[in-house]
Amino acid sequence: MKYLFFDIECANCYNNCAKIFSLGYCITDENFNVLHDKEDVLINPKDRFDWYVAKKMMAYPRSIFSDLPPFPDFYERFREMFEDPDTVVIGYAVTNDVHFLQDDCKRYGLTPFTYRFYDVQQIYARQPENNTAKNLEDSLLSWCGIEPENLHRSDEDAYNTMLILKAIAAYHGKNLPELLEMYPECGGRTEGFTMEYAWKKPEGESGAKKKRRRSKKGKKADAVEATEPDTSNMMEAGSENAALFVKYLAAIQPKKTRKPPLLTGHTVTVSLSYQRHHFNEMLYLAQMILNEGGRYTLSTRNADLLFTYGEEEDARLVAARAMIEEGKEIEIHPIKVLFDTLETSEVRLSRKPKMDLSYLMPQPVAEDAAAAEDGDAPASEDGFADLSENSVPV
Numbered sequence: 001m002k003y004l005f006f007d008i009e010c011a012n013c014y015n016n017c018a019k020i021f022s023l024g025y026c027i028t029d030e031n032f033n034v035l036h037d038k039e040d041v042l043i044n045p046k047d048r049f050d051w052y053v054a055k056k057m058m059a060y061p062r063s064i065f066s067d068l069p070p071f072p073d074f075y076e077r078f079r080e081m082f083e084d085p086d087t088v089v090i091g092y093a094v095t096n097d098v099h100f101l102q103d104d105c106k107r108y109g110l111t112p113f114t115y116r117f118y119d120v121q122q123i124y125a126r127q128p129e130n131n132t133a134k135n136l137e138d139s140l141l142s143w144c145g146i147e148p149e150n151l152h153r154s155d156e157d158a159y160n161t162m163l164i165l166k167a168i169a170a171y172h173g174k175n176l177p178e179l180l181e182m183y184p185e186c187g188g189r190t191e192g193f194t195m196e197y198a199w200k201k202p203e204g205e206s207g208a209k210k211k212r213r214r215s216k217k218g219k220k221a222d223a224v225e226a227t228e229p230d231t232s233n234m235m236e237a238g239s240e241n242a243a244l245f246v247k248y249l250a251a252i253q254p255k256k257t258r259k260p261p262l263l264t265g266h267t268v269t270v271s272l273s274y275q276r277h278h279f280n281e282m283l284y285l286a287q288m289i290l291n292e293g294g295r296y297t298l299s300t301r302n303a304d305l306l307f308t309y310g311e312e313e314d315a316r317l318v319a320a321r322a323m324i325e326e327g328k329e330i331e332i333h334p335i336k337v338l339f340d341t342l343e344t345s346e347v348r349l350s351r352k353p354k355m356d357l358s359y360l361m362p363q364p365v366a367e368d369a370a371a372a373e374d375g376d377a378p379a380s381e382d383g384f385a386d387l388s389e390n391s392v393p394v
Contacts, residue, residue, distance in 0.1 A: 004087050005159065007158040008097045010053070041074060089118070114191040118183075123168060123183050244357050248283060248360060256291075267303045278350075308333070
């Protein structure tokens with residue numbers, strides 16, 4: 001058997017249709033011996049490059065793509081690679097790349113490929129250690145101790161995916177087919193425009209609370225700690241943290257960076273599903289966004305970039321879609337795009353020390369009372385609602 005590790009980069013995914021500009025791959029045998037060295041196939045996407053892709057994800061000058069052939073010119077070559085009966089396809093967060101291939105086939109009226117695939121991201125998530133990273137960069141660092149040099153270059157990402165799986169296989173003392181056999185739920189198959197994927201969320205990722213087990217004496221000494229939400233890091237509307245965040249947004253100033261700012265002129269917001277449960281991370285994110293020339297807003301209507309988190313259809317996503325229907329400009333991206341832009345990750349942000357906000361704490365009551373006597377009532381701190389036309393608190 002042969003094992004095809006691959007990765008895809010797209011110019012944009014406007015109208016829910018990917019336009020591929022590179023497909024990188026390498027091929028190994030069952031012992032990770034390289035049969036075909038990494039190669040990046042560059043493709044004319046026949047469409048414009050998204051602003052984020054152009055600024056952050058281009059390993060090549062955009063000018064070269066206009067002279068390259070489009071996807072149909074590579075179709076037969078790719079079909080032979082992916083549909084080879086002796087080949088298993090492997091990727092990182094591979095279902096994204098599976099859909100990208102289907103999108104370009106659909107765009108050009110071509111028959112999608114039929115092949116088996118495995119997802120390395122889901123395999124590493126099931127490991128007993130080094131399994132907390134979410135993206136390729138963090139996973140490569142955790143398992144291989146390597147800092148990737150050419151992120152978002154397809155052939156490099158494909159090769160790094162192979163290195164991660166090779167390290168996991170060595171940890172278990174398995175070769176490649178033996179390792180894949182351990183995780184059948186991390187594999188799937190695509191045929192036509194359909195995809196069958198056995199993946200289910202690993203036990204322990206659902207966030208369910210664990211019950212305490214007490215001894216017969218009722219002592220807590222042998223209790224299993226319950227998985228309780230960290231309320232100190234939550235930020236619900238009307239809460240003290242929400243009030244502090246509003247004050248913080250008004251007080252922070254941009255810090256100079258060595259690199260050209262990537263968010264100049266953009267107004268950013270993120271899904272409530274992230275904002276509500278990541279107070280400390282949001283403080284750092286707001287500062288980092290400001291450093292990159294942008295600003296953070298609590299109002300979806302004032303934003304031109306929304307970054308979504310998870311699969312929850314929260315009010316900000318609903319509001320953004322309504323804006324698009326009204327002809328207003330707002331782009332919707334996964335929050336990973338924001339993390340990559342800011343050169344951070346969900347894991348790195350979660351490890352940031354708690355920010356000192358003592359300078360934003362309310363003044364003594366006596367001062368507020370004195371201000372009221374002068375006719376200056378304290379400003380409302382409940383600025384945690386999206387002041388859109390329908391007053392949806394997002």
